[in-house]
Amino acid sequence: MINISFPDGNQKSFDEGVSAIDIAKSISSQLAKAILTATLNGETIEPGAPIYASGEIKFFTWDNIEGKKVFWHSSAHVLAQTILEFYPNTKLTIGPPIDNGFYYDVDLGEETIHEADFEKIEKKFIELARQKAEFKMRSQTKQEALDYYKSKNNPYKVELIENLEDGTITFCDHANFTDLCRGGHIPNTGLIKAVKITSAAGAYWRGNENNPQLTRIYGVSFPKQTLLEEYLQFLEEAKKRDHRKLGKELELFTFSQRVGQGLPLWLPKGAMLRERLENFLKAAQKKAGYLPVISPHIGSKELYVCSGHYEKYGADSFQPIQTPHEGEEFLLKPMNCPHHCEIYKSSPKSYKDLPVRFAEFGTVYRYEQSGELHGLTRVRGFTQDDAHLFCTNDQVKEEFKNVIDLVLYIFKTLDFKDYTAQISLRDKENRSKYIGDDANWEKAENAIIEAAAEKELNTVIEYGEAAFYGPKLDFMVKDALGRSWQLGTIQVDYNLPERFDLEYTGADNQKHRPVMIHRAPFGSMERFVAVLLEHCEGKFPLWLVHNQVAILPVSDKYNEDAQNLLKLLNNYDIRAFVDERSEKVGRKIRDTEIQKVPYMIILGEKEIESQKISVRRQGKGDLGSFGVDEFAKLITEEIKKELN
């Protein structure tokens, strides 16, 4: 007999060789049906495998992340099985679960998979899953495993096995299919009731672009058909929030082939939106003691040779601009920092001057790889809400914390609640990617870690994500489809002050190096607007929206009254317009709703007689009658609340 204890503290005895499913059955048959995976003493076990030792058992279902991962991992096996049915010469590589499903990387040889094939793959997948094959693990020696895959002419699996310890190599069989596998499966394939192949794309073996390119087949599977339908619904919703679609509809920005790839053109409404965002930040920065500076869009190549940017990115950037003079070269600026360093140097600094904080909405140009361009989130010309803080060593932490406050203020105002603060440090293995000495790096990394801790930020540490000149604190947010983007960033830099020979005179009358903090709370205005659009689904807060109020006369007869009302509202600094079209009021309301104008005023005989306006709120409907003063107050109060 063995003793099994449960998370709630209960204990039960079972015969040796009992399986996790048997144990679940002893509690309830419903649980036994629902469990996808289990752990014994924290180790994942196969639900159907016999247990010979006492321990603590835990069950996981679809409602747990652990359950989903195992479900999707098992689905990847079935996907591979399905692919082999259609493409028997396929070489399998790896097939892990991901946040929203799973993928399998396969080498199809000469074959290609097209979107048109997805349906037949899905059909076959479910057909195979319905066989309710059990997943069974077995061990093999390293030599046996290597021989097996060598005989199958599969160099990928051979490479994987070569990196494994003998004695730890296991395979998983189900039906006629076998795969190298660490383990952790659902009881049988029959639990997979629905599957959707979402895309097929190229992916390099082991993520290295020098390696052969494989075909990565993405899928997502569910234990119930209705869950798949809900998922498809979610994708539809996400499409509606896509900033590229909303940007077009709201006439914010466009692209032109003739201007060039990745070079956004801001339309008037978009430009005005940006202006409001910029003014908002400028006001906050003024309060925080920033000084505005302005620098040109190009700079001498020497400037970037000095900063190290040219060595690091020169070959993959827009190439130098020539002048009529031999040997004279300029670069489109990829960064504002070198210019700001020169501004710092324009006059001698004393410790009494520090910290100095130079801020500029600086437009920079980076030659991003063509395949990487994406709407406004990844472009080749964009404006950073950049600032560089020059301070003494003692001031670094305090300044850093003040910047964190500024970023959080912006996030709060714009209702970004779901963000991660990522501490981006050096790659532990590959130090050659970075400039500057170890001692300074360590100082900078510690300053960030401490400042984040003192601000009680929830942080994750990512190694290898630092900039080449210093570590960063990055604020990451997700777009409508769950893709993660970096918005705000704060970076501590001991290197550029060194390279640009920046100094200040200390109280000891000696020369000292200042420390630089690079920071951009929005990051890039382009990306920020994109993420903001997706976040609020195009329904901007009142202080930001283009038209706050639409005045809808019930008929042409009231157009003049509407114009008079418009003037009144303008006097209150309310942005409004009159819909003078010869349409019925129902039609005007519908169009205004679609345009996402927050407030509507219906104006007809009733309103003119009573001297009260009828107000509607977008998405909410009729709010009733208001005096004009009263309505104006409503608007100004709402804006005040939004901006705190």
Place this chain on the structure above:
RNA sequence: GCCGAUGUAGCUCAGUGGUAGAGCACUUCCUUGGUAAGGAAGAGGUCACGGGUUCAAAUCCCGUCAUUGGCUCCA
């Protein structure tokens, strides 16, 4: 940059070798209305661009450009 897909009217899209289509938007006219689509007529396209095959190409083939889903990259 690499792998796959896509490119037809301002927008969303149909059109598998035989005279370019729909809905919405737009223009004009009728309608003058009460809280999410009133009616009619009209205008609008070198089917991304360049080659090729064919009696004939939006449609088939090749190339280029752009967009897009991934991979890699991201100062």
